[in-house]
Amino acid sequence: MAEYMSMNTLRFIIHEMLQVEKLCALPRYQDYDKESFDILLDSTKAYADKALFPVFKEMDEQPARFENGKVIVHPSVGQIMKDSGERGAIGSTFDYEVGGLQLPHVLHSAVTHIAQSANNSLPGYTGLTGGAANLIISFGEQSLIEKFVPKMMKGEWAGTMCLTEPQAGSSLSDITTAASPNDDGSYQIKGQKIFISGGDHEYSENFVHLVLARVDGAPLGTKGISLFVVPKFRIKEDETLEPNDVITAGDFQKMGQKGYCTTHLVFGENDNCQGWLVGTKNKGLKHMFQMMNGARIDVGLTAVSTATAAYHASLQYAKERPQGRRVESGGVKNASEEQTPIINHPDVRRMLLLQKSITEGAIALLLQASLYQDMSEAGPEEDRVRYHDLLELLTPIAKTYPSEMGRVSISNGVQVLGGYGFCTDFPLEQYYRDIRIMALYEGTTGIQSLDLLGRKVIMKNGEAMKHLTKEIIETITNAANYDDLKPYAEELKNASKQLQEVIMHLVQYAMKGEHERFIADATVFMDFMSTITIAWQWLKMATVAKTALITGNTTFETSFYENKIHTMRFFFKYELPKIHGLKVTLMRPESLTILEQDQSILA
Numbered sequence: 147m148a149e150y151m152s153m154n155t156l157r158f159i160i161h162e163m164l165q166v167e168k169l170c171a172l173p174r175y176q177d178y179d180k181e182s183f184d185i186l187l188d189s190t191k192a193y194a195d196k197a198l199f200p201v202f203k204e205m206d207e208q209p210a211r212f213e214n215g216k217v218i219v220h221p222s223v224g225q226i227m228k229d230s231g232e233r234g235a236i237g238s239t240f241d242y243e244v245g246g247l248q249l250p251h252v253l254h255s256a257v258t259h260i261a262q263s264a265n266n267s268l269p270g271y272t273g274l275t276g277g278a279a280n281l282i283i284s285f286g287e288q289s290l291i292e293k294f295v296p297k298m299m300k301g302e303w304a305g306t307m308c309l310t311e312p313q314a315g316s317s318l319s320d321i322t323t324a325a326s327p328n329d330d331g332s333y334q335i336k337g338q339k340i341f342i343s344g345g346d347h348e349y350s351e352n353f354v355h356l357v358l359a360r361v362d363g364a365p366l367g368t369k370g371i372s373l374f375v376v377p378k379f380r381i382k383e384d385e386t387l388e389p390n391d392v393i394t395a396g397d398f399q400k401m402g403q404k405g406y407c408t409t410h411l412v413f414g415e416n417d418n419c420q421g422w423l424v425g426t427k428n429k430g431l432k433h434m435f436q437m438m439n440g441a442r443i444d445v446g447l448t449a450v451s452t453a454t455a456a457y458h459a460s461l462q463y464a465k466e467r468p469q470g471r472r473v474e475s476g477g478v479k480n481a482s483e484e485q486t487p488i489i490n491h492p493d494v495r496r497m498l499l500l501q502k503s504i505t506e507g508a509i510a511l512l513l514q515a516s517l518y519q520d521m522s523e524a525g526p527e528e529d530r531v532r533y534h535d536l537l538e539l540l541t542p543i544a545k546t547y548p549s550e551m552g553r554v555s556i557s558n559g560v561q562v563l564g565g566y567g568f569c570t571d572f573p574l575e576q577y578y579r580d581i582r583i584m585a586l587y588e589g590t591t592g593i594q595s596l597d598l599l600g601r602k603v604i605m606k607n608g609e610a611m612k613h614l615t616k617e618i619i620e621t622i623t624n625a626a627n628y629d630d631l632k633p634y635a636e637e638l639k640n641a642s643k644q645l646q647e648v649i650m651h652l653v654q655y656a657m658k659g660e661h662e663r664f665i666a667d668a669t670v671f672m673d674f675m676s677t678i679t680i681a682w683q684w685l686k687m688a689t690v691a692k693t694a695l696i697t698g699n700t701t702f703e704t705s706f707y708e709n710k711i712h713t714m715r716f717f718f719k720y721e722l723p724k725i726h727g728l729k730v731t732l733m734r735p736e737s738l739t740i741l742e743q744d745q746s747i748l749a
């Protein structure tokens with residue numbers, strides 16, 4: 147079977163870099179140890195090899211579709227729901243009391259990385275179900291938890307998140323789906339939601355939709371949005387199901403992730419759709435952010451996993467494809483020699499190393515963010531707010547960097563295959579199509595960038611940024627202990643200084659009341675700050691690798707650690723210097739994108 151991810155790299159990050167075993171000293175995770183983590187990783191890989199990877203291409207060739215009023219999906223959707231329910235994988239991070247396994251988020255993310263690398267269309271079905279169940283557990287009344295959560299955790303019922311409407315995509319404040327109170331405490335729901343992932347198919351008995359809607363008379367904007375649980379089928383007194391006036395109007399046909407259905411749902415067309423309030427009235431968007439933040443990390447994981455699988459496919463090809471000869475000293479090529487595998491050409495190695503540096507840097511960041519989540523929920527009381535702030539700050543980057551740079555990475559993978567990269571006999575073109583959605587859903591790159599610069603960087607007077615800077619300085623200090631890492635530590639120190647300079651410069655606009663100017667180049671800032679963040683992760687990995695080599699305390703072959711240091715050096719030579727150009731753009735006083743009187747520029 148083709149390799150689609152590296153278990154060794156995953157283990158290196160989990161055990162040697164993040165030392166997740168330390169979590170087991172916390173009361174919440176005391177039932178786990180290194181061995182049980184490894185068993186989980188290995189069994190997930192075995193499952194992914196057997197059940198997920200083999201249907202990856204087939205699901206693209208047999209896309210989800212709407213036929214005779216039904217959404218048809220690949221049968222493996224039913225299988226993963228069932229298997230995940232049996233394995234306890236849906237809601238594995240939940241408390242024991244509600245049937246969860248109290249698995250650390252960082253392990254859950256590692257497992258998700260394995261599954262998504264094998265097949266980026268399938269794990270979303272269970273991921274959304276877990277996210278929806280978690281929302282009910284966190285904010286719903288006990289009766290709602292009892293009614294819906296157990297069946298969702300068993301994989302019998304599916305969950306979705308229903309935010310988007312035709313006129314309300316990025317701008318959720320414009321949601322119009324209505325909720326009118328009934329006498330029994332429930333609500334009549336009326337409206338339509340589009341682009342709903344996993345919204346309907348024949349392999350789940352029921353669909354539990356978490357719907358954002360507006361209670362009659364609610365204030366305009368985000369302060370008037372409430373959260374409801376709206377099942378496709380209502381549960382009658384005798385526990386049987388009856389239709390709840392949720393109609394599937396269609397399934398969007400897409401350029402990628404074709405195995406993952408994307409439905410158009412109509413609620414209450416016959417005025418017979420019942421929903422139940424989850425949490426506090428008018429606080430629905432705030433509650434929904436719990437699921438959205440989790441989904442943002444999941445999208446980042448899906449993006450990096452898709453790019454990881456593409457990297458491994460292009461690596462394998464590069465080792466096998468003979469083409470041309472190496473340039474010998476004097477610039478001559480010996481035509482009588484056999485052709486060399488393309489992996490030996492510097493430009494091909496550059497493309498492969500670019501993919502390796504982007505994907506491994508990104509997975510390190512995602513696992514780091516997940517570890518911060520664990521520490522924010524179960525770490526020592528006095529540290530929890532700090533870890534929470536770090537997670538909040540890094541979430542938009544953890545979603546966006548893999549989505550944007552993962553696409554660049556896969557494009558280089560296509561390039562490695564030459565013309566074959568464009569052909570359907572090889573998987574690169576599918577990965578290239580599949581990853582394109584990641585920069586769009588769960589908040590576009592533009593919206594994530596506004597969140598990063600306009601909210602997270604400045605939140606609590608820059609407190610989260612201070613925490614991040616401290617983490618970066620710690621990495622720099624550790625790296626500087628080794629002479630050959632010192633120059634890279636200096637470079638990151640300089641980059642971190644430039645980050646502060648750019649923030650100070652941009653914040654001045656906000657202080658002068660020029661808010662649109664402040665956020666106008668937020669996406670450029672995202673690119674700038676993400677690159678520095680990934681450089682931080684690489685220096686951290688390189689320092690751990692160096693320590694292992696020097697102490698001899700190694701789990702893998704020496705070359706594995708040397709390769710990590712080499713890839714860090716690659717990132718610092720080819721990627722980190724991009725920040726200088728981005729800084730010039732961010733500091734330049736010209737304002738060229740803000741709408742003025744004359745709109746004819748774009749005519």
Ligand SMILES: Cc1cc2nc3c(=O)[nH]c(=O)nc-3n(C[C@H](O)[C@H](O)[C@H](O)COP(=O)(O)OP(=O)(O)OC[C@H]3O[C@@H](n4cnc5c(N)ncnc54)[C@H](O)[C@@H]3O)c2cc1C
Nearest residue numbers: 307308309310315316341342343408587588589590592593
């Ligand atoms: C395959 C797929 C699956 C999806 N799954 C779900 C799901 O399960 N549940 C769900 O609720 N939704 C889902 N969505 C919807 C998705 O989250 C939205 O498509 C996305 O948020 C963007 O909204 P939009 O398409 O209306 O684009 P728009 O909001 O119209 O954005 C268009 C462009 O304008 C930019 N833009 C918009 N507003 C601003 C602004 N204020 N400042 C700067 N730039 C701005 C955007 O960045 C973007 O580039 C899915 C979408 C797809 C395609």
